[in-house]
Amino acid sequence: MPAAAKLTEPEVTTDLALEHGLSASEYASIVETLGHTPTYTELGIYAVMWSEHCSYKSSIKVLKTLPRSGQHLLVEAGEENAGLIDIGGGLAVAFKIESHNHPSAIEPYQGAATGVGGIMRDIFTMGARPIACLNSLRFGELDDPHNRFLLDQVVRGIGDYGNCLGVPTVGGEVVISAAYQGNPLVNAMAVGIVRHDQVASAIAKGTGNPVYMVGSKTGRDGIHGATFASEALSDESAARKSNVQVGDPFTEKLLLEASLELAKRPFLVGMQDMGAAGLTCSASEMAAKGAAGIRLQLDAVPLRETGMTPYEIMLSESQERMLVVIQKGFEAELEAIFAHWDLACVAVGKVTDTGRLEVFLGAALVADVPCQDLVLGGGAPQLDLPSVRPAYLDDLPRIDMTDIPEPTDFNRTLRKLLGRPNITHKGFVFEQYDSTVRTNTVQGPGGDAAVIRIKGTGLALALSTDGNGRYVYLNPFVGGSIAVAEAARNVVCAGGRPLGITNCLNFGNPNDPEIFYQFKEAVAGIKAACEALGTPVTGGNVSFYNENPAGAVHPTPVIGMVGLVEDLKHITTPALKEEGDFVIAIGSINGELGGSEYLAMQQPDLAGQPPMLDLETERHVQAVCREGITSGLVTAAHDISDGGLAVCLAEMMLAGADGLGAEIHVSRRLRNDEILFGESQSTIIVTIIEENLLDLQRIAMQEQVPCTTIGRVTAGNRLKINDIIDLSRKVMGKAYFLSLAKIMGA
Amino acid sequence: MRFAVLVFPGANCDHDAYHALRHVLGAEAFYVWHREESLAGYDAVIIPGGFSYGDYLRSGAIARFAPVMEAVRKMAADGAPVLGICNGFQILVEAGLLPGALISNADLRFVSRMVRLKPEHTDSIFTASLDTERSYAMPVAHRGGNFFASPEQLAELADHGQIAFRYVDDRGRQTATANPNGSLENIAGVFNRQRNVLGLMPHPERAVEALVGSADGLALLKSMAGIA
Numbered sequence: 001m002p003a004a005a006k007l008t009e010p011e012v013t014t015d016l017a018l019e020h021g022l023s024a025s026e027y028a029s030i031v032e033t034l035g036h037t038p039t040y041t042e043l044g045i046y047a048v049m050w051s052e053h054c055s056y057k058s059s060i061k062v063l064k065t066l067p068r069s070g071q072h073l074l075v076e077a078g079e080e081n082a083g084l085i086d087i088g089g090g091l092a093v094a095f096k097i098e099s100h101n102h103p104s105a106i107e108p109y110q111g112a113a114t115g116v117g118g119i120m121r122d123i124f125t126m127g128a129r130p131i132a133c134l135n136s137l138r139f140g141e142l143d144d145p146h147n148r149f150l151l152d153q154v155v156r157g158i159g160d161y162g163n164c165l166g167v168p169t170v171g172g173e174v175v176i177s178a179a180y181q182g183n184p185l186v187n188a189m190a191v192g193i194v195r196h197d198q199v200a201s202a203i204a205k206g207t208g209n210p211v212y213m214v215g216s217k218t219g220r221d222g223i224h225g226a227t228f229a230s231e232a233l234s235d236e237s238a239a240r241k242s243n244v245q246v247g248d249p250f251t252e253k254l255l256l257e258a259s260l261e262l263a264k265r266p267f268l269v270g271m272q273d274m275g276a277a278g279l280t281c282s283a284s285e286m287a288a289k290g291a292a293g294i295r296l297q298l299d300a301v302p303l304r305e306t307g308m309t310p311y312e313i314m315l316s317e318s319q320e321r322m323l324v325v326i327q328k329g330f331e332a333e334l335e336a337i338f339a340h341w342d343l344a345c346v347a348v349g350k351v352t353d354t355g356r357l358e359v360f361l362g363a364a365l366v367a368d369v370p371c372q373d374l375v376l377g378g379g380a381p382q383l384d385l386p387s388v389r390p391a392y393l394d395d396l397p398r399i400d401m402t403d404i405p406e407p408t409d410f411n412r413t414l415r416k417l418l419g420r421p422n423i424t425h426k427g428f429v430f431e432q433y434d435s436t437v438r439t440n441t442v443q444g445p446g447g448d449a450a451v452i453r454i455k456g457t458g459l460a461l462a463l464s465t466d467g468n469g470r471y472v473y474l475n476p477f478v479g480g481s482i483a484v485a486e487a488a489r490n491v492v493c494a495g496g497r498p499l500g501i502t503n504c505l506n507f508g509n510p511n512d513p514e515i516f517y518q519f520k521e522a523v524a525g526i527k528a529a530c531e532a533l534g535t536p537v538t539g540g541n542v543s544f545y546n547e548n549p550a551g552a553v554h555p556t557p558v559i560g561m562v563g564l565v566e567d568l569k570h571i572t573t574p575a576l577k578e579e580g581d582f583v584i585a586i587g588s589i590n591g592e593l594g595g596s597e598y599l600a601m602q603q604p605d606l607a608g609q610p611p612m613l614d615l616e617t618e619r620h621v622q623a624v625c626r627e628g629i630t631s632g633l634v635t636a637a638h639d640i641s642d643g644g645l646a647v648c649l650a651e652m653m654l655a656g657a658d659g660l661g662a663e664i665h666v667s668r669r670l671r672n673d674e675i676l677f678g679e680s681q682s683t684i685i686v687t688i689i690e691e692n693l694l695d696l697q698r699i700a701m702q703e704q705v706p707c708t709t710i711g712r713v714t715a716g717n718r719l720k721i722n723d724i725i726d727l728s729r730k731v732m733g734k735a736y737f738l739s740l741a742k743i744m745g746a
Numbered sequence: 747m748r749f750a751v752l753v754f755p756g757a758n759c760d761h762d763a764y765h766a767l768r769h770v771l772g773a774e775a776f777y778v779w780h781r782e783e784s785l786a787g788y789d790a791v792i793i794p795g796g797f798s799y800g801d802y803l804r805s806g807a808i809a810r811f812a813p814v815m816e817a818v819r820k821m822a823a824d825g826a827p828v829l830g831i832c833n834g835f836q837i838l839v840e841a842g843l844l845p846g847a848l849i850s851n852a853d854l855r856f857v858s859r860m861v862r863l864k865p866e867h868t869d870s871i872f873t874a875s876l877d878t879e880r881s882y883a884m885p886v887a888h889r890g891g892n893f894f895a896s897p898e899q900l901a902e903l904a905d906h907g908q909i910a911f912r913y914v915d916d917r918g919r920q921t922a923t924a925n926p927n928g929s930l931e932n933i934a935g936v937f938n939r940q941r942n943v944l945g946l947m948p949h950p951e952r953a954v955e956a957l958v959g960s961a962d963g964l965a966l967l968k969s970m971a972g973i974a
Contacts, residue, residue, distance in 0.1 A: 156855075156856075159856045160856070163856055163858075163887065163889075164758075164796075164797040164800065164801075165758070166758025166796060248800070249797070249800070250755070250756050250797060250799065250800025250801075250802065251800075253755075253756055253758065253797070254755055341755065430858075431855075431856075431857055431858050431859050432855050432856045432857070432858065433856075433858055434856070434858045434887040435858055435887075436858065436885040436887060436949070436952050436958070436959065437758060437759060437762065437795075437887060437952070438761060438762060439762045439765060439766070439951075439952050439954070439955070439958050441958055441959070442957055442958055453957065453958070455765070455769075568957065746853065746855075
């Protein structure tokens with residue numbers, strides 16, 4: 001085994017602490033707590049644990065305002081590695097979304113791959129079998145070859161990792177906007193299923209119990225990944241490549257199987273994956289949770305490089321590792337599980353009753369820190385950052401429709417919209433992901449929500465990720481609410497009942513009061529929508545410092561929603577089904593163009609307000625759609641979102657069988673482009689057979705929601721709207737299905 | 747008929763094969779770990795898909811040295827049905843139990859989508875109850891499924907009726923767009939000379955329930971299991 005290097009460590013000073021990203025006052029408080037100048041290793045430990053990434057110091061006070069409890073919640077936000085919701089039958093669903101933006105900006109393939117690996121470990125450390133993965137991706141404009149490179153590599157990274165792991169990637173989003181130039185967003189969500197009696201906890205307790213490191217060996221990769229994630233990207237960031245971890249999905253697959261086997265054993269006390277801040281974070285968080293301490297003997301840690309210092313071992317973010325605590329006396333049983341899977345499994349320490357993280361190299365105590373002082377909810381700083389309403393919000397130009405000439409050829413406009421990167425079919429991306437492994441995928445990528453059946457139960461999960469940075473930029477509160485409302489609407493359209501959300505909040509530098517205002521307002525909007533729709537927040541991730549030298553990205557909260565499909569008969573798709581079916585709009589078509597894809601196509605500068613969202617109306621519209629589906633009336637459902645009514649109908653037709661079309665008449669006192677391309681919220685288009693019209697109208701009347709017949713499904717492969725749209729399946733299909741591959745040069 | 751579903755480190759379609767056989771077909775199926783040296787008591791073998799040993803050297807190149815592969819060889823020689831799916835196909839090719847080679851997809855990308863395949867003939871235990879006049883929908887999910895063979899090998903395969911399946915479009919035509927990976931002559935699966943060993947890239951075990959996309963793979967598995 002490689003011996004750790006003879007220590008020639010830098011002298012710890014305030015300057016060195018500042019270089020580590022700590023503030024002068026934070027450093028002073030560390031010195032006071034310890035009663036002496038920290039050792040170099042102690043400084044490293046504090047720096048990562050108190051980094052934004054691990055401590056959530058800027059966001060935690062705001063996050064605590066979110067609704068975090070509900071009747072089905074088995075674990076509240078922040079308590080474990082992921083949220084946990086009861087779905088009946090002794091089963092629970094574990095799910096979480098997390099960002100890997102900075103690594104993906106620098107090394108897109110590994111950044112995205114390890115993002116998937118990390119979120120998967122959060123799920124299976126809880127004893128849950130991962131059953132689905134979704135990805136929410138954002139890049140700068142694709143006419144820039146570097147952005148095409150980023151997209152290509154991120155997709156390959158996600159695919160290679162998830163495909164090898166055997167977890168289907170079933171959905172997500174790809175959004176293209178100049179706002180993400182230089183700072184792409186890569187958010188990965190994983191979903192797993194666990195039996196209540198096999199839920200594993202991330203806890204260390206029981207003095208004398210052994211502490212094991214399992215999985216991969218420890219190398220120098222990813223040191224300071226957490227601190228790297230806590231600063232803005234700059235031209236120097238490319239030099240940070242060594243901060244990016246390297247993934248090994250094969251080892252992760254072995255670790256997954258071994259961990260799930262371990263979770264079934266009663267001798268398991270707790271386990272946690274080593275993600276950000278590696279051994280430091282897992283050891284201190286597990287000990288703090290159990291009100292215990294941990295003594296580590298670093299000589300025992302299996303290393304993949306020689307000469308690693310305690311500082312490096314404690315801070316390494318080598319992937320595919322876990323920290324495991326078991327009851328004393330079961331060492332042989334534990335080791336047998338990991339030997340079966342050819343994985344390292346080495347005792348590196350013991351649980352103590354000191355409440356301290358004590359780190360030894362040989363006989364030398366190289367770090368001795370109170371665990372509680374390191375962790376979120378304990379001694380980690382919690383900031384009250386100032387926020388100021390950004391001036392731009394009051395200076396946003398109003399949309400002057402007289403400046404926007406109505407198209408003379410609406411067919412051409414619709415064709416162009418269908419080929420826009422944000423609307424076009426993402427087959428180029430999704431076909432690189434194995435979406436069918438584990439044979440549970442009822443609705444794969446491309447529907448409103450993915451639908452995954454749960455074998456042996458008659459249940460399914462409906463999963464969706466949503467977020468619209470343009471809306472949030474224009475109105476952070478409303479944009480935050482819309483992200484939740486749309487995610488829930490997508491779940492409802494697929495036949496599910498929304499259960500809860502996980503969120504990934506991607507923002508700029510929180511120390512900029514205007515950015516922090518966006519953050520606070522967006523969270524307030526999320527809160528309002530979660531309360532109105534009864535979907536608690538089970539956890540998630542905050543990613544700050546999403547900036548490039550030109551400024552911050554659009555504030556982009558991404559909502560991952562999980563819904564329960566209580567009967568497989570409820571599963572509904574957007575596809576048109578039968579000639580003669582009525583096409584119905586549930587909700588109003590208000591033709592709002594603010595923040596719309598149509599407007600973005602006409603003029604580069606954002607203007608106006610995002611579409612209005614009334615949460616009560618939203619709730620009622622979703623209730624009508626849901627009851628329409630559960631009572632067997634609705635044959636297809638799709639909500640109006642990017643691209644408006646015309647795109648919604650085109651997508652329903654293109655998802656349906658060859659031969660079908662639709663003829664639609666919408667009369668509103670609006671301009672034609674507003675009717676066709678406005679992105680009204682709280683509007684769902686459904687189809688029903690003619691005989692069911694009265695029944696659906698009765699449901700809508702009870703909920704006091706408009707329910708308007710706007711047309712019929714026709715034979716003949718043409719979409720006709722108001723005598724201004726008349727397009728064939730072939731022409732629309734070409735724009736919709738082939739554009740992304742063409743843009744990517746594939 | 748007792749099925750052995752082999753489990754290599756990195757296999758990830760073992761559950762799918764097991765589920766299809768046991769829960770959908772009602773057949774007797776058992777997982778067999780790669781370190782086992784005997785397949786005594788089993789009547790048929792399925793080598794499922796996945797990324798055995800991470801596929802780090804070359805797909806299937808390490809798996810062929812696994813202890814269980816000697817037993818597979820023996821069973822194949824004895825005429826027992828051996829089906830390799832996806833990575834299993836790659837392993838059988840690497841082990842020399844099937845002809846040809848599987849190289850990277852023509853566009854060098856992973857491909858995951860529904861394809862259609864048409865059986866060439868019904869003169870094998872796997873295809874006995876299939877219909878050569880129709881095509882069968884099954885998903886593919888692989889990065890190295892591009893079937894390659896020399897012109898001489900190809901001629902030999904055709905002469906001996908070893909070409910099991912070809913990719914076709916929904917009208918049964920062998921077109922370039924129906925071919926997901928660039929395989930020569932749209933070849934999706936091949937037999938050994940005795941036709942008791944079959945390798946194919948598409949996943950019949952993922953196509954056993956209409957709810958999840960297709961039930962067209964049932965015919966092949968039923969045929970193999972001797973279920974009418």
